[in-house]
Amino acid sequence: MKALVLAAGTGTRLRPVTHTGAKQLVPIANKPVLFYALEAISAAGIANVGIVVEPNADDIKKAVGDGSRFGVDVTYICQEQPLGLAHAVLVSQDFLGSDDFLMYLGDNYVGGGVTSVVEAFRHDRPSARILLTQVPDPTAFGVAELDDTGRVASLEEKPTRPKSDLAVMGVYLFTSEIHEGIREIKPSARGELEITHAIQWLIEQGRDVTATVNTSYWRDTGNVADILEVNRHVLDTTEGPGAAAGEVDPDSTLIGEVHLEEGARIVRSWVEGPVVIGAGTLITDARIGPYTSIAEDCRVSGSAIRSSILLSGSTVDGVSAIADSLIGRHASITTAAAGGDSHRLVLGDHTRIALAG
Template sequence: MKALVLAAGTGSRLRPVTHTGAKQLVPVANKPVLFYALEAIAAARVTDVGIVVGPSADDIREAVDDGSHFGLDVTYIRQEEPLGLAHAVQVSQDFLGDDDFLMYLGDNFVGEGVAHVAAEFRRQRPAAQILLTAVADPTAFGVAELDAEGRVVSLEEKPRVPKSDLAVMGVYLFTSAIHEAIREIKPSARGELEITHAIQWLIEDGRDVRSTISTGYWRDTGNVADMLDVNRHVLDSTVVDHRVAGDVDADSRLTGRVHVAPGARVVRSRIEGPVVIGPGAVVVGSRIGPHTSIAEDCEITGSDIESSIVLCGSTVRDVPAIAASLIGRHTSVVSARPGETHQLVLGDHTRVTLAS
């Protein structure tokens, strides 16, 4: 079995942060979202991986390289235009050949991984298998209708009147039958080759399409709220112990689960975990509240931050209350005077002066 990771999207819902970087490389708990996907694929015993890339190809190549540090062998596949998930499969056919494959959307976070569904697919080998989860608002997703045995009867993309509450997650498994299906479908009204249409073609052609229902944690990190929610989830679930590899002075107080990376410094500050502070970061005279990730080489001085992600090389100075914020790379946030809580979504290389 091979894997196909889709990482060609432009991240329009995460702008301005993604104007200068790939959305799949925005970190949660100081690790790019894409890396969690690659780790999950490796854990599923799949090593031959194609990554479909677009405008941010160079950034993704630099971050992932040949994949060897994940235990993977990575091939890069260019998708020149964002013409749909099925189109991404189509442009990857030379890499995929006639092999079975697992397709993983690179901006999705699946808390329980994909090893279980990959093992199930290997045993049964239906033409397609999709991962589903119950959601409160199915109209925002592809929605599956199942029969009594769990086989997929129909799929509909963002239906006005959903036939179930089961949303299609960003994980799919296919035999080579999917290539025939993609050749038979036409672009949708939005001009894209939809993978849901290809799977529906398989169903109508009498092929075996199965599902696995997940009750674990899952998010599509395409917007700021979901990105922050994944950051909270990862910090809650993986920052297990209090680990201090950097320097923390005697006037600072660390409570809860806090990871201070090598080369980081904490001076006269209060850190309330779960929190991660990246290499080379400096926190002085500040409070870093729960569910916050401070990336490498940041400088936080005289400020209060919680439930936020601060990307690498950024400076926050004399800002009394930042919450539920995503601050881009090499950004400067400086407060003129103390004020009320600020909520920020800032692009890279930005400077903001806050006044109350």
Template sequence: MKALVLAGGSGTRLRPITHTSAKQLVPVANKPVLFYGLEAIAAAGVRELGLVVGDTHAEIEAAVGDGSAFGLQVTYLRQEAPLGLAHAVLIARDYLADDDFVMYLGDNFIVGGIDGIVERFGRDRPAAQIMLTRVGDPRQFGVAELDASGRVVGLEEKPAEPKSDLALVGVYLFTPAIHEAVAELKPSWRGELEITDAIQWLIEEGLRVESDVITGYWKDTGNVADMLEVNRLVLESLETRVDGRVDGASELIGRVVVEPGAVVERSRIVGPAVIGPGARVSGSYVGPFTSIAADCVVSGSEIEYSIVLPRASISGVSRIEASLIGHDVEVTPAPAAPRAHRLVLGDHSKVQISS
């Protein structure tokens, strides 16, 4: 079996962060979200991986390399534009050949891995096997309809009137039968080749499509709120480790990781939290569910339930929470007078200002 990991999307819901960074490399607990997926694939026993990349290919290739760090052999497949999940299968046709494969969306996060579903698929070999989870608003997802016996009888992408609350999770397993289905597709109203339409074709041709309704945790880390929630979840599993320097005037409470080269001075860190390598925290409070990345500086400030990307600087700020702060950002207090806000914001930014 091979794997096909999709890492070519533009990440519009995470702008302005994704104007300069691949969305799949935004870190969760100081590790790119893409890496969790690669580790899950390797843990399931898959070794050959096709990585579909787009405009951010150089950044992703630099981060993943040849895949040996994950126990994988990576082949890069260039997608000129994000034209749908089925389009990714189409461009990977030569690479996939006649092998079964697992397709994994690179910005998805699944607790518990995919070992079980990969094992069942290898044993039973339906034409397709999908993972489903119950969601509050299925209109935002691909939705599956099951019959009374639990068999998949229909799929629809982002329906206005969903027939169930079962959304497709971003992990699919296919036999080579999917290639004939993809070859028959026409672009949807969104201008994309939809994988839901391809699986629906399999159903209509009388081929077997199985499903697993997962009860564990799954997130599509496509927006800031979801990134922060996944960060919280990963940090919950931290084990305390102090490899950096913490002075006697500082206090570490709960599960805190201080990476090598990090310095904590005259500060209070309440876990779960991680202070990345080379970071410096002085005269500050870092609260629960916060990830401070490598080479950041937090001075005379308070921050919690946030993700801070490498080399950012936060100085003299009384309170920050529920925030995603990008690479090389500088956050400082505004002048006391006149009463005005001075902003330099990227496209599609969202800002909340007290009146």
């Protein structure tokens, strides 16, 4: 079995952060969300991985490399235009051949991994197996209707009147029969080849399409709110080495799970976990956390930050209250002369902003 990881999306809902970086590399607890997908694939025993990328994907190629750090062998596949999930499979035909494969959307976070569903697919080998989860608003997703036996009776993409509350997650398992379905479908109204249409074609042809209803944690990290929510979840559930790898002066207080990477320093500050602070970052006269991830080589002084993510090289100086924010690489945030009491920020890479203090 092979794996196909889709990482060619433009990340429009995360702009301006994604103007200069792939959305799949936005860090969750200081690790790109794409890395969680690759780790889950490796843990499921799949070693041959194709990553579908856009033409300008040097950042993903640099971050992932040949995949050896994850225990997989990576092949990069270029999708010239984002024309749908089924189109991504179509352009990957040479890599996939006639093999069974797991398709995993690279901006999805699946807390329980995919090992059990991969093992079930290998045992039963239906034409397709999809992961479903209950959602409060199915109209934003592909929606599945199950029959009395638990098999998929129908699929509909973003329906106005959903037949169930079971949304299709970004994890699919296919035999080579899916290629036949993709060849038979036409572009949707939005001009894309929809994978739900190809799966629906299999259903209409009487092929065996099964489902697993996921009960573990899952999020599509396509927007800031979901990224911050996943960051909170991961920080809550991850045990790390604690502060041993960094330096904490005697005038600082650490409470709860605080993970300092090598070279991180905390001076005269209060840090309440769960928090992760990256290598080479300096925290001075600040109040940090909970649920905050600060990447490598950042500088935070005289400021208070909670429930936020700071990307590498960012500077925050003299800002009294930052919360629920995603701050891009090398952003610089300082206090302006006038007063103020709270700030909510989504900043792109190399942004500079002065806030009322």
